[in-house]
Amino acid sequence: MLAYIIRRLLYAIPILIGVNLLTFALFFVVNSPDDMAASQLGAKYVTPEAIANWKSKNGYDKPLFVNDDASGIGAVTDTIFFTKSVKLFAFDFGRSESGRDITTDVSTRMWPSLAVALPSFALGIWVNICVALMVVMFRGTALDRWAVFVFVSLMSISYLFYIIGGQYLVAKQWMLVPISGFDPDFQPWKFLLLPVLVSVVSGIGSGARWYRTLFLEEAGQDYVRTARAKGASEISILFHHILPNALIPILTGIVVLIPSLFMGSLLIESFFGIPGLGSYMLDAIRGQDFAIVRTMVFIGSILYIIGLILTDISYTWADPRVRLS
């Protein structure tokens, strides 16, 4: 397995280079270094000297990809792409265009993201699986049909509606919890209740329906009939037989997400005022902060690759027949 993991990690290098190249190209198709300088310097009295000075100070006074003025390897290395990208691979994220240290910002902002994402994720899976198993238990009955109807209805509602509706009812009309905010030192749980509740409820429709499909497929298998014939209770069949056998597709869907939990949720964090990583990149795109954009895309790619590797590893745990080689 170790050889497999090392091989997958080596595969990640060209993927990361490709992602970085793509991000770079996309960003500079719509933004030139001059645009970035003008944006950072403000809308007034932006002289060409000030722009040149800003570019020089921030390392944007070079060609993008090829430096015709440099000779040899310098033609490639003395460019914005190379100088800005090579440090990423050493995990030196540098400073944002407004001067803040990105590593410090990321390490500070990931904790609030995790504080929301982790309970939402864990509770969401638990609720979805419980609901799906309950529905499977009554498969073919009116309860099953009604449940599918409810699931599809829940899926059809916009995520924004859950957020705004939740805020309107729970926080504004009923005044049970703060409508937004986050303070790790001051009863943080009361700020998390609503976003976690919204995340869980909004995910029930699609999650439970997906798990129901998986469980139904397993419920028709011979081993289930055998277990039932041996007198096992329905609960026991569901939790001890069907659930373990349906784990592979479940793991495929969820393990890959675990590392990405650090990245937070854009909408939830934005509406609930959670100072996490979710809105960090969007703010950076709005502010034409390429340093943050490339860092966040890079971190996102790494976490996704780690998620995929973890997924593969989790298969070996869920199904002893699977061997990674």
Next chain:
Amino acid sequence: MPQGISHFPTIRCPGVAAFLGLSLLLLSGCGDPPWNNPNPQYDDDFITYQSVMSPLPPKHLDPATSYASDESLFIDQIYEPPMGYHFLKRPYELLPLAVESYPQLSFLDADGNEVDEDDEALAFSRYTLRVRADERYQPHPAFALDGEGRPLYLFATAAEGARYQQIPDFPETGSRPVLANDFVYAIKRLADPQIASPMLGFMAHYIVGMSEFSEQVGAIPRTGWLDLDDYPMAGLRVLDDRTFSITIRGRYPQFVYWLAMHFFSPIAPEVDRFYHNPGFAERNLTLDWWPVGAGPFMMVKNDPNSEIVLERNPNFRQAFYPAEGEPGDREAGLLEDAGKQLPFVDRAVYRLEKEVLPLWTKFLQGYYDRSGEVHGNTNGVYDQAFVVGPDGVEMSEELEDHDITMDPDVKPAIYYYGFNMRDPVVGGYTEDKRKLRQALQIAFNTEEYLNIFYKGNGIAAHTPIPPGIPGYLEGEAGINPYVYDWVDGEPRRKSLDEARKLLAEAGYPNGRDARTGEPLKIFIDVQSQAISNTMMNWMDRAFGEIGVQVEYRPADWNRTREKLLTGNTQIYSHGWLADYPDPENFLFLLYGPESPLVCNCDGANNSNYASEVYDEAFRKIRILPPGPERDELVAQAVEQYRNDAVWLFAYYPKDIYLNNSWVRNNKRHGVSKATLMYTRVDAQERARKQVQWNQPVTWPLYAGALLLVSLLLPGVVAYRRRQKATARRARSD
């Protein structure tokens, strides 16, 4: 052995048990209402002002680099520039702030000899300023000294200072009086290319020796702190500990306004050195994030992603609430605190809110004292706060029982759609081109536009100079006679027939080119985020009334800016917020040499307007002190602008700010943001209202629990029945 029989259902699922247990725990932890208070309870008895920063956090808090009003909200409370503005008086009045009196102004010839103001040999103006004796910096570790008088926190390596993550982590602080050299040092920082101040390019035209200084220090290789005191700048002199002078080229009376901007706030060299400690920048310990000033407040927490907290600066000089204002201030209760010592609040907390619903809800729940600080008419807030009733715009029912007060704020700003005067269709200075533009001006009903899209919050502009600025005239004298008539004591837009007539005289009868028969189509470059489909439809209809077709070219700001720089527009939209309350700061928007095509720079004259009459008047306005001669020149420039019909339409934006009833002294200041110290909060009334307005509604909790049980119970019953069923009964079921 028989087991005990319970009549109560047992919770067998550990998950459900955990969930219910957690819910009970949380509810029990809620304590006394209100449960929804998002503000932390402080242990002290400070009076805290609760407010909001929205929608984006500040990027820069260094007074040399910041140039955004969202950032001035903080910087202007922390730093004191040499000059400031009277809180209440309008038109805006300059006051000495960090200096004892108005700067002494003298004039010099090229050899440095003093000359009279009107001497032709005049080459330089020198401003001499004397710093207040009681001006002291806030407590800060940069001023902390050891037993031998050396700075306590200067580290040779990053490891030595690694344990300090934020400024409050430093146990020792110090302070010292503000010195004349601190102002000189701050101006040198503006010139340092490493700082990348937006003021460098502009100020280098005026301050003697700034360009040379910039080149000199820019060429010095550096790895750490560079003591700018080691490098003189020709236009700056420290005369003694409290006196310094600034020499600028020629005459520029508006320079004194610049002295009221935070760019000229004092910076202590030891503070600059402190922030250059190795490893500090990696922890965001920089002057850009932890400002150090002598103003009424100091920053104690800076988490721009969540909240910024200011506290009263214990070393702040004695300052008192003004005893005079403009007419109406006394009746509005704005002079009740006259003579009282400032500031009134001890702490100000600004929380980041990106969305409107939370912001508005917290304001209504009493957790924010004001509905906003910098952006009054946040669209969503405004829509919820006001309704259009039979008598016009009025507060919504939701606000009626809240005793909310409202402060309109007409900023010294202007938004406009301008013609490109070099465009072959709408540009040019011949009579037919003027008539074409005037016809379009009449067809665009600015008042209707403002009523529909801004609920009337804006004033149609007849001149580039907004209200409150010298040169703005009220009444008949202030109207644009080419677009309006004065009827029954108010301006009335000329009729569409008049517009059609002008259009025909311009060579476009019924909106068609008289020579080719082609319909007249105009092209408007708009910033995509600044215009909606509804607005475009309305404009189509407005111009359609005189038979003119419109095509829109939406683009983001970067592309729009590119077009403006290359003159590749026909009609464009733009805006301007004044730096200082002087007509010169608006009239320069149409000054010929400011055209990007003339100066090859990011000039402000995006219309590429070129009028000798206007330019000549402007050149004199720029150097003349206030007075009748200058007023006449301003009127002359405005008349030329109206006659040439340079802008399609313009309006002065009006912001509305709402205040909860316990907040006093809410008068908005269009230019300065240094008004926090005047704000007074009745904390007891606020606490009472918060409890009154936020009694939790608990029935949904019980209803939710009941719903959960009612959902689960049939399932549990059915499951038990199935488990207990015999084979025969199961089949019959």
